[in-house]
Amino acid sequence: MTNETLAGYANVSLYSAMAVxxxxxxxxxxxxxxxxxxxxxxxxxxxxxAVDRELVSAGAPSETAGTPVSGTPRPGRPDESDVxxxxxxxxxxxxxxTWLGGMLLVVSIALRGLSVDRWPLGNMFxxxxxxxxxxxxxFSVWATKRDLRWxxxxxxxxxxxxxxxxxxxxxxxxxxxxxxxxSYWLVIHVTVAVLASAIFTLGAAASAVYLVKDAFARSxxxxxxxxxxxxxxxxxxxxxxxxxxxxxxTFTLIAGAIWARQAWASYWNWDPKEVWTFVIWVVxxxxxxxxxxxxxxxxxxxxxxxxxxxxxxxxxxVVNVFFVGQHSYSGL
Numbered sequence: 001m002t003n004e005t006l007a008g009y010a011n012v013s014l015y016s017a018m019a020v021x022x023x024x025x026x027x028x029x030x031x032x033x034x035x036x037x038x039x040x041x042x043x044x045x046x047x048x049x050a051v052d053r054e055l056v057s058a059g060a061p062s063e064t065a066g067t068p069v070s071g072t073p074r075p076g077r078p079d080e081s082d083v084x085x086x087x088x089x090x091x092x093x094x095x096x097x098t099w100l101g102g103m104l105l106v107v108s109i110a111l112r113g114l115s116v117d118r119w120p121l122g123n124m125f126x127x128x129x130x131x132x133x134x135x136x137x138x139f140s141v142w143a144t145k146r147d148l149r150w151x152x153x154x155x156x157x158x159x160x161x162x163x164x165x166x167x168x169x170x171x172x173x174x175x176x177x178x179x180x181x182x183s184y185w186l187v188i189h190v191t192v193a194v195l196a197s198a199i200f201t202l203g204a205a206a207s208a209v210y211l212v213k214d215a216f217a218r219s220x221x222x223x224x225x226x227x228x229x230x231x232x233x234x235x236x237x238x239x240x241x242x243x244x245x246x247x248x249x250t251f252t253l254i255a256g257a258i259w260a261r262q263a264w265a266s267y268w269n270w271d272p273k274e275v276w277t278f279v280i281w282v283v284x285x286x287x288x289x290x291x292x293x294x295x296x297x298x299x300x301x302x303x304x305x306x307x308x309x310x311x312x313x314x315x316x317x318v319v320n321v322f323f324v325g326q327h328s329y330s331g332l
Contacts, residue, residue, distance in 0.1 A: 017101045027152075028153040031094065200241075
């Protein structure tokens with residue numbers, strides 16, 4: 001089988017993954033849409049439950065007096081039975097297709113690497129595909145431990161967007177690496193950077209949902225977000241993800257300096273890519289510091305975390321394309 005054939009199959013697998021992620025995104029959207037009528041039905045029962053509680057407290061006869069009302073949902077947090085079965089089935093399909101999409105990306109990356117006999121991280125296109133793969137698999141593995149159906153749309157949507165950009169804007173034909181990239185540090189440095197970016201993506205999604213949820217809670221308004229975990233739980237989840245990603249990004253920065261010493265005889269060259277990698281590290285360090293500081297609100301700290309993710313986007317989509325330096329390996 002020729003290298004061109006392998007590269008072609010890699011692209012077929014990539015397009016198949018995009019189709020599968022589209023199905024997953026739509027299924028998760030159906031699930032979220034199913035939460036809205038569930039909340040409304042739960043809200044409609046609240047006046048009846050309030051009357052029952054008043055009767056019991058007044059000593060009036062009631063068949064429920066002295067016994068707890070089993071299956072009574074908390075206000076704004078309906079029991080799972082209130083969610084339409086169609087929505088729950090859609091979420092299950094979404095989870096399965098997310099797994100399938102991730103596996104198809106694994107196949108695409110493997111075939112791409114085989115077609116050029118190297119680690120497939122030599123340009124923006126390959127970085128985007130592997131980043132999407134890590135993000136989808138990390139989310140799917142995490143979802144085996146916790147109920148993350150509420151987050152699925154906010155993960156599969158961005159993955160599909162990145163893959164679309166990779167195919168339409170950043171696509172580069174499979175080719176050999178530039179001489180300066182032909183090092184084992186490519187496997188170490190860039191792979192860890194991709195993994196850190198994937199976990200930062202999960203953290204950014206959880207952070208954004210937390211801020212929206214918190215805003216609705218503070219305003220006293222109800223929405224389908226009432227079905228999500230409470231705001232403090234969302235914030236702790238986002239914080240935990242950043243705790244995992246930050247050491248990986250720290251290693252990326254250090255490993256990059258070591259590789260730079262071998263490739264360019266200097267640990268630091270004030271290259272735009274080096275500078276932005278350090279800027280990202282500083283912003284996330286500021287987030288972790290503010291998160292541990294009692295005088296700073298969790299909302300402010302979360303905004304700093306989102307600023308860090310905005311820096312990651314700028315580093316990838318802007319610096320790689322428009323800034324000329326020693327890291328000009330976009331392939332565009």
